[in-house]
Amino acid sequence: FGCGHVLKTAGSQIVGERNAGIPVRPSGAEDFSYFLEALPGAFIFVGAALPGDLRPHHKSVFDFDEDAMLVSASLFIQIIRDLLTADVDTLVAVAAEVSMNDNNAADEASLNNPK
DSSP states (O other): OOHHHHHHHHHHHHHOHHHHOOOOOOOSOOTHHHHHHHSOOOOOOOOOOOSSSOOOTTSTTOOOOTHHHHHHHHHHHHHHHHHHTOOHHHHHHHHHHHHHHHHHHHHHHHHHSOO
16 A cells, blocks of 8 residues: 555546556656655656657657646545545555655664764
8 A cells, every 4th residue: 555556546536447557667867756765655647648749848849738637637636535535544554654754764864964
């Protein structure tokens, strides 16, 4: 259980289980991993390519399907709904994951900054 499970469950409700995908670890350069060292989380990819020629990021021709923003917003709303209506066991598991990461970050900080 963890953030990936929460995300997959919510995603399945928004775009269907077949389209929700499996969590993967991208190999591109991304600073988000530094946040994940401090707190549990998940990186979300939402398909937003327009038909036709590629319009990649960081290019002057960049463009995307703005309807994908509706999918993203719906996903976040579903995550909130799921957590607000979750049973106690689910909430305890999420809290335990956050607590475990907090303890790991505190342990690492004390190792890196001895008194």
